[in-house]
Structures are given as structure tokens and as C-alpha cells.
Amino acid sequence: MKYLFIAEKPSLMRDVQACYKNHKNEVTxxxxxxxxxxxxxxxxxxFMPTDYEEWKDxxxxxxxxxxxxxxxxxxPIADKRKQDTIAEIRRRAADYDGIIVGTDSDVxxxxxxxxxxxxxxxxxxxxxxxxxxxxTDAEILKSLLSMTDYxxxxxxxxxxxxxxxxxxxxxxxxxxASRMLTNKRGTLIKAGRVKSPTIKLVYDNSMAxxxxxxxKYFVLEAEYxxxxxxxxxxxxxxxxxxxxEDGDVQFENPKLFAEFSMEGTVEEVEKKKSSSxxxxxxxxxxxxxxxxxKYKFKPDHTLELVQSLYEKHKVISYPRTQCRYVSSEKAKEFPAIMENIAVFEDLGKIAAGIDKGTFAKILKDKxxxxxxxxxxxSHDALLPxxxxxxxxxxxxxxxIICKMIYMRLLAQFLPKLEEEKATIKIRHAEADSEDIDAENEMGGIFKASGKVVTEPGWSILYKKAGGHALPPLKKGDRITAKSMKPVEKETSPPKRLTQATLINAMRNIATQIEDKELKKSLADSQGIGTPATRASIIKDIIESGYVEEKKNALYITDKGKNYIEAVKDFDIAYPVFAANMDNSIKKVQRGEADYEQxxxxxxxxxxxxxxxxGQDPKEVEAELAPFEPVQTDIHCVKCGGVIEEQKKHYExxxxxAKIYKNISGTEVDMELLxxxxxGEQSGYRNFTTRAGKPFRAALKLDENGELTMVFFEESVKCPKCGKKATLNQWGVFCGIxxxxxxxxxxxxxxDFSYPEMKQLLDGKAVAANFRSKAGKNFRAEVHLNTEGEYTFDFQEEEKP
Structure with a gap:
């Protein structure tokens, strides 16, 4: 048999080709x-929709x-190199008895x-x-000799x-969804089964x-x-x-706390041991x-690093894995793999202390x-x-990435982390009572919590905090509070998503769902998107302007808000919709669900x-209705020919030469034509970009008869020097x-509108919604000061 090996990338082809040459007799x-x-x-x-005759034109x-x-x-993809590759395979394929599929072994x-x-x-x-x-040469050979029928x-x-x-x-x-929503909203909406819920995750986080x-609130704290x-x-x-009854007693006013005796009695001591x-x-x-x-690496950059460690250095296994376990066959290599950990001196010292019997024990650790x-x-976890x-x-x-992978493997061979958690409850009688007997149900219970690490185990690799111990008190002990006073606390907002935590949210989508039954059904889900696509989806929504990144944190933009406003009433916007579908797709991959079903x-x-x-049938009917072209009495400025009115344009x-009847949301009627x-220029009109952003411009035909836009400009006084300046769609620019x-x-x-800019130039304030550098939305008035700069007019309590 003679085969043509089709690799996904030239680098893989070279590696497999080298292995084949090294073991040619055995492989042949x-x-x-x-x-x-x-x-x-x-x-x-x-095919795109426009490639199908049914929807073409x-x-x-x-x-x-x-x-x-x-x-x-x-x-074929519209790329000459790719098309040349296809043509070469077409030409060569007939010379072979079979194909070896060497593309990545993910979906x-x-x-x-x-x-x-x-x-x-x-x-x-x-x-x-x-x-x-x-x-590695050994692994490639093993794969070549164990191939199965594609x-x-x-x-x-x-x-x-x-x-x-x-x-x-x-x-x-x-x-x-993109076409239907665009029809409905009048502006371009690019919806996506995974893209839309990913934007929604950032939107929900930003809105929260x-x-x-x-x-702000107060708790009563006793110190002993x-x-x-x-x-x-x-x-x-x-x-x-x-x-x-529900935990710490909270009051808005510290004066509302009752006064308690400083003398107390230990009512309960509870200790619990845990291992992880x-x-x-x-x-x-x-x-x-x-x-x-840990290192502020972007997800796509981390992917590049693990790909390099895999392809270039050949020191880690297949990187685009969704598995966090190892097969029993692969686990047999652990002793040999661990010998190489000494390249990281600190890890090598710890690994040297591992008993050989641990390798046998770990084979039974599920x-x-x-x-x-x-x-x-299709793959084990990420391994050296x-x-x-x-x-x-x-x-x-x-x-850094290589060490992280070795460290995580080393952690599996170390003992479990053993901790002891303790709580002590102390009863204090109210100040006007002399009875501090432990059996007295009056007064107040004060609770202290502590934790000590009894066996650090694997946590020595990660410098896990050791906690703090409570004193060895027992039930019935009398203890005197050193002080007792209200302490101010403050509620905290949710943490803002980063690219890394958004990847995690996409992967562990079940944690985002409150419905218990649905949460349970998605517990085994691999989330939305795939390892190969998540980083690129996040990069795309940032580059497309739906989300912006500032100091490693993600913020929804106005464009993103408008996007969610357009899709929020439909299932496609919600992560649970994509997660349910991806869960079903994952079951097909695992052979747990029927493809046709x-x-x-x-x-x-x-x-x-x-x-x-929704779709209005009358609108479709109107679009499909025949239109009889009509010759007008208007002549072309370019050649003098007669202009004919057609359904969507004048020609x-x-x-x-053509002039379309709708230009960025503005109609071109017969009078304007x-x-x-x-040869006249129209007045300034309001237009809308495909992204939904308004702008002002005039229309005119150039010397070639092409329709062009003349963007709005107006002479105004510079707010700083008072001399001639220009107001246009971008702002005010002094000509001096x-x-x-x-x-x-x-x-x-x-974005200030034209009337708002005029108002500011007239020395008046404009009230609007703004966003601080920290990403917080606020409303305020703003005016231009004597230096021509924006200045906020805050009431004291309105400051962001």
C-alpha cells in the first residue's frame, strides 16, 4: 500500500517525515x-448564502x-496558496492507494x-x-504504527x-440571525451562536x-x-x-447595637478536619x-506558548486538549517523565523526596x-x-508555562493538603444583666473562626496561606473581652472579567446557571466554544469594538450594549442556549447521543x-414584487444619457452609472436626484453607519459622476483663543x-451631537451620561472652561 500523508501544518509534516525516515523499514x-x-x-x-442560487442576488x-x-x-478558501495546495493534492491523489489524515486530532x-x-x-x-x-520521535512512531480506519x-x-x-x-x-436582526434593526448586527453569549457574559458582568x-454597615467585634x-x-x-440567625449581625447605625458584658462563657467549640x-x-x-x-498572559498568547512548547521544543503533549485526566497506559511513563523535572532546581529537590511506591499508588487515583x-x-491532560x-x-x-505543567504534575505525587478548621462561640450577657451562665439563652453569641494547616502536602508548591489558629479553649471556659466595638464593613462589587477569567467562564458555563436542574444537566458540559476557538472569539469581540480592555480588565462598550439590546429578547444571546447545544454536540462526539437526533x-x-x-411576510412580498423600470426626464451629469428608475437604484x-435609493439610511428621491x-450639492443630512453610529454629510456627484459625501463643516470661534475654528463630525479644530x-x-x-457641541461653544453646560476611567457610568453636566477644555459640574454626591 502507498499512502499520501496530509498534515495540517508543514511543521507536523516535517516531524512525521523525519520519524518515517528514521524507521522506514518498520513503518513500510x-x-x-x-x-x-x-x-x-x-x-x-x-458556501456563503450568496453562493447558493436560491439566495444569490x-x-x-x-x-x-x-x-x-x-x-x-x-x-476552496479564496487564497491562492491554499488553492494551489488543493490542486496539488487533486493531481497527486490518484497515484496513492490511500490517505493518512494528519490534521490535528481535535474536532x-x-x-x-x-x-x-x-x-x-x-x-x-x-x-x-x-x-x-x-x-517526540518515539510517540510519532507509536502513532504511525497504531493508526485506525478514518x-x-x-x-x-x-x-x-x-x-x-x-x-x-x-x-x-x-x-x-444576522440577516433577520439587521432587517429588524436597520443596522448591521453580526450575531453568532457562541459570539453573542460571550458578549452577553461581559455585558452582564459590566452591568452588575x-x-x-x-x-456600608457595621458589625460588633469583640477582641480577646x-x-x-x-x-x-x-x-x-x-x-x-x-x-x-443568618450570620453576622449587621446594622447601618453603630449605635443600634446592644451593650454586652465584657465577661463571656465559651458555649461551643467545634473542630473539623479536611483534606484536599x-x-x-x-x-x-x-x-x-x-x-x-498569575502572569497576566492573554489566552491567545498562552496558546502560542504551549503550541511552541509542543511543536518547536517537543517537551509537552498535544496542547488543545479538553481532558484533565491521564490514561493508565500513559501513566506508566510517569517515572521517566519525572526524571526530567530536575531541570527546574526547586521542583527537582521536592521530587527527589517522592517514594517510589507513590507511582504505584497514583495508578489507583481516579x-x-x-x-x-x-x-x-481524544487526548490526555496537558503533560510533559x-x-x-x-x-x-x-x-x-x-x-514559565513549561514549569507550570511540570509543577501541576508533581503536585499529584505529593500528600493531600490537610487542614483543621475551628469555630468558637462565646456568649456574653447584655450589659444590664449579671447572669453570664452558659445555659442562659439571653445575651449575644460571638463567633470566632480559625484554620491551621496540619499537613501542607502539595500546597508547598503554591505557597498557600497557612491560616491562623484559635486558642485551646473548651466549653464552659470563662473569658474576658479585651474590647468590644462596632467595626465598619463595606460590600464589594463582582470582580471584573479579564480575558483569562472569561475563558474560564466560557469553559465552566454551568457555574453561571442558577437553575439547579439545568446546572446538573450541564455539569459535564465543556462549556461554550472549543479550545481552538475561545481565545479567537474573545479577540474578535475586542477588535470589533463590542468589548474594550483596560488594564487587563474587560468592559462592555456602547456598541456592545447596543448589540445586546438588539439580541436580548432572543435565545441566541444567552450562554445557556449555546451551552445546551454544545453539550449535545459533545455527547455526539463521545458516542453518547445520536447524530440525526x-x-x-x-x-x-x-x-x-x-x-x-419574526419576519413580516408583507415586507418580503414587497421585496419580491416585480418593478417595471421607468425612464425619467433627468440626464446623467457624466455622459448625458437618460436616467432610469429601477427598484433599488437609478441607472x-x-x-x-448607478445611484442607490438608500444611502446609509437616507432616501434619495427624484427631487434630490x-x-x-x-451638479448641485445637497444640504447636510443625517446618516447612519452600518455599526449604527450617526453622522452628518452632504451628497454631490464628482467629475466622474460618482456619488460622494461632503462631511459637515462649520466656521465657529475657538473656545480657547476666540479666533476662527472649524466644527466638523470629529469636533472643533482651531485654524490658528x-x-x-x-x-x-x-x-x-x-459622543456629543451637533446641537450639544453648539451649546458647549455658546458657553452653556450639557448634561449627559459618561464613563470614568475605572469603567463606572455616571451622569453629570459638562462645560468648556476658559482653556477650551471639558470640565465637569458635579454636585458633591454625584462624583464618580
Whole structure:
């Protein structure tokens, strides 16, 4: 047999090719001869709606939704290098008995080959699936000698089915929702099955912070000092807080607390021991979250680093994994893997103390070695390989990520973290009572909490705080408070999302859901999006202006708010919608759900979404209604030809020049057309960008008969020097070189309108909504001071 190995990337091709040359006789004997070629990621894609005859050349309003391709069609991506690659594979394929599929062994990788196979009609050609676990020579050889039938092996079939549902659902919901919402809102809305709920996560977080009502309150705190214990003992100070039925007693006014006797009696002492396993091994989402939290690495940058450690240095396993467990077969390599940990001196010293018997014990630890969990995915957790890291060849950031992976593995071999938590409850009689007997139910209970680490175990790697101990008191002991006073506390807003914590929120979407039954059903969900797409989705919503990042924190923008306003009434906006669907898709991948049934559910949800958004049949009818062109008495300014009115535009019968009837939301009627063709400039009108932002401009035809916009300008006085300045769509600009003062229309998150700018230039104040540098929304009046700068007019209590 002779095979063509199709790698997803040239780097993988070179690594596998080198291994093949090193072991050619063995591979040829057991598999066959192999030649190699490489793609560069996706080379084919699904048709766009405009590629289908059914929707080609139709306006978005002239389509009856939902659009459902039947059959689905595939085309090459519009890139010459990719098209050349496809042409080469088409030319060479006939010379081989079969194909070896060497794309990444995640869902996306399966899809890359499937699309190519369908486009080139290679379905009937035998195919083997190469699964890369790491790129060391030994692992590549092992993978080459254990390849299975791409078309028949259930695992491969399920991964392909999972790709088909995911990619088609993304197309169906994205294309249909975007067009329908754009029709409904009049501005471009790019909806997405995963994109929309991701923006919603940031929106909800930002709104929760912006609308957070800060509350100050008081608790009554007693401080105690115990007598020295033993000859070398020291006094021990601890604090306790007055308790009510629901925890700490809180008052807005500190004077409302009752007064209590300083003498108290210990009413209850409770101690609980707990142990905790080391944190799970990393998958991609987990290491992106931790690297973001500890080192401020962006998720896409962390992905680049782990990809480099995998491809370039070959010291870690496949990075785009969603699994946090190891197979029993892989676990047999632990002793050899751990020998390399000495490259990190501090970790090596700790690892040297591990008993050899620990390796046998860990094989029985289901929190680490779990074949059932690994079988649900195509890869183990993120692990070091058997190749010893050469730190001198790595960047500082690569060393950090590599050490994180080794440290997390080392943690699994260390003892559990053992802690003892203690609470002491002390009763104090009210000040006017002399009875402080422990049995007396009057008075107040003050509670103190403490915690001590009895066995640090794995936590020595992470410098976990040790807690504080309470004194060895027992029930019935009498104790005197050193002081008792109200202490002011303050409620805290939710923490603002970062890119790293947003990745975590997408991955662990079940934690965002309050409904207990739904939470339980999604407990095994891998969240929304995939390891391959989450970082790029976050990057896209930032670059598209829906979300902005300031000092590592994420804020919803006005554009993002408008977006959520447009989609908030529809299921597609909510994370639970995407999570439910992704959970079903994940079950297909694992062979736990039927492909046809899940695909039918996707179609049902699509129709429900389209019904939610709604479509006016009369509007569609009007769009589809025939229009008889009418010749006007207006002549083309360019060639003198007669202008003909058509359904959507005016067109010259001589030179074919066109002027559309709707320009950025403003209608061009016959009167305006007549003036334009006569060489006149229109008055200034209000327009709207595709993003929904208003602007003012005039229309005129240039010397080539092309319609152009003349942006608004008006002569005004400079608010600083008083001389000639220009007011336009961007702000006020002084024309005097010596002054050169500028006042931009956009200030603290607010875009001033033309009337508002005029009001400011007239020396009057304008009231509007603004956003502080910290991201907090507030309302205030603003005016231009004598230096021509924006100045807020606050009432004292209104300051942000």
C-alpha cells in the first residue's frame, strides 16, 4: 500500500517525515510507503448564502427565513496558496492507494480534512487516522504504527459528526440571525451562536458592576487575649463577631447595637478536619486561566506558548486538549517523565523526596488516572513528554508555562493538603444583666473562626496561606473581652472579567446557571466554544469594538450594549442556549447521543429562533414584487444619457452609472436626484453607519459622476483663543497655528451631537451620561472652561 500523508501544518509534516525516515523499514512493513504534503489550516469552507442560487442576488429582506442549504456545498478558501495546495493534492491523489489524515486530532482538525475530502471527492479512497499525542520521535512512531480506519472507526466517525453539527449550527444560527436582526434593526448586527453569549457574559458582568449599590454597615467585634500557655507560651489574640440567625449581625447605625458584658462563657467549640487533593492536571482552558491570573498572559498568547512548547521544543503533549485526566497506559511513563523535572532546581529537590511506591499508588487515583474520562476525549491532560527540556533554548515565558505543567504534575505525587478548621462561640450577657451562665439563652453569641494547616502536602508548591489558629479553649471556659466595638464593613462589587477569567467562564458555563436542574444537566458540559476557538472569539469581540480592555480588565462598550439590546429578547444571546447545544454536540462526539437526533434538535431550535425574531411576510412580498423600470426626464451629469428608475437604484442608460435609493439610511428621491445630476450639492443630512453610529454629510456627484459625501463643516470661534475654528463630525479644530486647540466630540464615553457641541461653544453646560476611567457610568453636566477644555459640574454626591 502507498499512502499520501496530509498534515495540517508543514511543521507536523516535517516531524512525521523525519520519524518515517528514521524507521522506514518498520513503518513500510507494517503500514506501507508514505509520501507527504501539508496544508495550512482550513483550505475549504462552506458556501456563503450568496453562493447558493436560491439566495444569490437577493436582498436580505427578500428571503424567507430560515435559510437551510440543501444540499450543503463546499468551496476552496479564496487564497491562492491554499488553492494551489488543493490542486496539488487533486493531481497527486490518484497515484496513492490511500490517505493518512494528519490534521490535528481535535474536532476542528477532523473538519479540516472532511471538507477537503468532500470537495475533492476522495470519500471512496481508504484513509487511516494519525493521532498525535506528542511530537517526540518515539510517540510519532507509536502513532504511525497504531493508526485506525478514518471512515469506520467509531471514534473518528463521532468526531466528524460532531464537527458537522457544530459548523452547520454556527452557519445556520449566525447567517439567519444576522440577516433577520439587521432587517429588524436597520443596522448591521453580526450575531453568532457562541459570539453573542460571550458578549452577553461581559455585558452582564459590566452591568452588575455599574449597577452595584455599594453598602456600608457595621458589625460588633469583640477582641480577646488569652493567658500564656505553658512555660514558653505566648498570649494569643483573636476576634469574634456578634451572630444572628443568618450570620453576622449587621446594622447601618453603630449605635443600634446592644451593650454586652465584657465577661463571656465559651458555649461551643467545634473542630473539623479536611483534606484536599491537588488541583487537577491542566487542559488548555485551565492553563490559560491560571497563566492569565498569575502572569497576566492573554489566552491567545498562552496558546502560542504551549503550541511552541509542543511543536518547536517537543517537551509537552498535544496542547488543545479538553481532558484533565491521564490514561493508565500513559501513566506508566510517569517515572521517566519525572526524571526530567530536575531541570527546574526547586521542583527537582521536592521530587527527589517522592517514594517510589507513590507511582504505584497514583495508578489507583481516579482524580489523576481515569480511563473512562480519557475515553471521552481524544487526548490526555496537558503533560510533559519524555524529552528533557532545554531551558537555554526557551524564552522566559516558555519556561514559565513549561514549569507550570511540570509543577501541576508533581503536585499529584505529593500528600493531600490537610487542614483543621475551628469555630468558637462565646456568649456574653447584655450589659444590664449579671447572669453570664452558659445555659442562659439571653445575651449575644460571638463567633470566632480559625484554620491551621496540619499537613501542607502539595500546597508547598503554591505557597498557600497557612491560616491562623484559635486558642485551646473548651466549653464552659470563662473569658474576658479585651474590647468590644462596632467595626465598619463595606460590600464589594463582582470582580471584573479579564480575558483569562472569561475563558474560564466560557469553559465552566454551568457555574453561571442558577437553575439547579439545568446546572446538573450541564455539569459535564465543556462549556461554550472549543479550545481552538475561545481565545479567537474573545479577540474578535475586542477588535470589533463590542468589548474594550483596560488594564487587563474587560468592559462592555456602547456598541456592545447596543448589540445586546438588539439580541436580548432572543435565545441566541444567552450562554445557556449555546451551552445546551454544545453539550449535545459533545455527547455526539463521545458516542453518547445520536447524530440525526441532535441535528433534528438543532433545526428545531433554528426555526424557534427565527419565529422569535419574526419576519413580516408583507415586507418580503414587497421585496419580491416585480418593478417595471421607468425612464425619467433627468440626464446623467457624466455622459448625458437618460436616467432610469429601477427598484433599488437609478441607472444611466448611457454609461451605466448607478445611484442607490438608500444611502446609509437616507432616501434619495427624484427631487434630490435631479439636483445632484444638475451638479448641485445637497444640504447636510443625517446618516447612519452600518455599526449604527450617526453622522452628518452632504451628497454631490464628482467629475466622474460618482456619488460622494461632503462631511459637515462649520466656521465657529475657538473656545480657547476666540479666533476662527472649524466644527466638523470629529469636533472643533482651531485654524490658528499658534493656538491649534482641539476639542474632540468623543469624551468619557459620550459622543456629543451637533446641537450639544453648539451649546458647549455658546458657553452653556450639557448634561449627559459618561464613563470614568475605572469603567463606572455616571451622569453629570459638562462645560468648556476658559482653556477650551471639558470640565465637569458635579454636585458633591454625584462624583464618580
Amino acid at each position: 512493513e507494517r503500514v506501507g510507503e508514505i509520501d507527504f504534503t501539508a496544508l495550512s489550516g482550513h483550505v475549504c469552507t462552506n 437577493k436582498s436580505w429582506k427578500a428571503i424567507l427565513y430560515p435559510m437551510i442549504p440543501n444540499p450543503w456545498q463546499i468551496k 476542528e482538525g477532523y473538519g479540516i480534512y472532511w471538507l477537503l475530502e468532500q470537495y475533492l471527492e476522495l470519500n471512496e479512497k481508504p484513509a487511516l487516522r494519525f493521532i498525535e499525542h506528542s511530537l 471512515h469506520k472507526n467509531p471514534t473518528h466517525v463521532h468526531f466528524v459528526q460532531s464537527f458537522l453539527i457544530r459548523s452547520r449550527a454556527d452557519w445556520l444560527f449566525g447567517m439567519n 458592576i455599574d449597577n452595584f449599590a455599594n453598602r 487575649e488569652t493567658a500564656p500557655q505553658g512555660e514558653a507560651g505566648e498570649t494569643q489574640t483573636f476576634k469574634a463577631v456578634l451572630q444572628g 487533593h491537588a488541583p487537577k492536571l491542566f487542559d488548555l482552558a485551565a492553563i490559560q486561566a491560571e497563566a492569565g491570573s 482524580a489523576v488516572v481515569n480511563d473512562t474520562e480519557v475515553s471521552k476525549e 513528554t519524555l524529552k528533557r527540556p532545554d531551558l537555554s533554548r526557551m524564552t522566559k515565558e516558555e519556561q 441532535v441535528m433534528a434538535e438543532v433545526m428545531q431550535k433554528l426555526r424557534e429562533m427565527c419565529e422569535q425574531i 444611466c442608460l448611457g454609461c451605466g 435631479r439636483n445632484l445630476e444638475a 497655528k499658534k493656538c491649534g486647540h482641539k476639542v474632540f466630540r468623543s469624551f468619557c464615553g459620550h
